[in-house]
Amino acid sequence: KLVKEAQLGHQQLLWELGSAVVEQNYFDNGGRNMTYEKDVVDNMIKWFNDGGGVIRYIEPILTKEEGYFLHAQEDIQTGDSIISIPMKLMMSRVTARNVLIKNRGKYLGAELKSTFEKNEYW
Numbered sequence: 001k002l003v004k005e006a007q008l009g010h011q012q013l014l015w016e017l018g019s020a021v022v023e024q025n026y027f028d029n030g031g032r033n034m035t036y037e038k039d040v041v042d043n044m045i046k047w048f049n050d051g052g053g054v055i056r057y058i059e060p061i062l063t064k065e066e067g068y069f070l071h072a073q074e075d076i077q078t079g080d081s082i083i084s085i086p087m088k089l090m091m092s093r094v095t096a097r098n099v100l101i102k103n104r105g106k107y108l109g110a111e112l113k114s115t116f117e118k119n120e121y122w
Helices: 010-028 034-050 113-118
Strands: 058-063 067-072
Touching: 034 058, 034 067
Parallel strands: none
Antiparallel strands: 058 067
């Protein structure tokens, strides 16, 4: 990538080099901790379902080689709803404005105001 995109700026070049070193170190040290990663996915799915989220036609899969991905369990037709996410599980300007930060007496929306002013299309 560094050769293909020789016009990278200083920050992007540092990011690419740092990412390559971290990734190589990660694999040199055995890669993913599958037990930990599976627990993280299981906890996330429980949180999602308990919060009213719905996943249809797909299941999350975790492999040591590829990490996380969603696998279709059956054919998905145009217009089928695959994932339904209630507003209370989303992070946005609207949902953050009513979340009180414990022990700080401030609202999350106020703390993230400068972030949301930049761009909400994460």
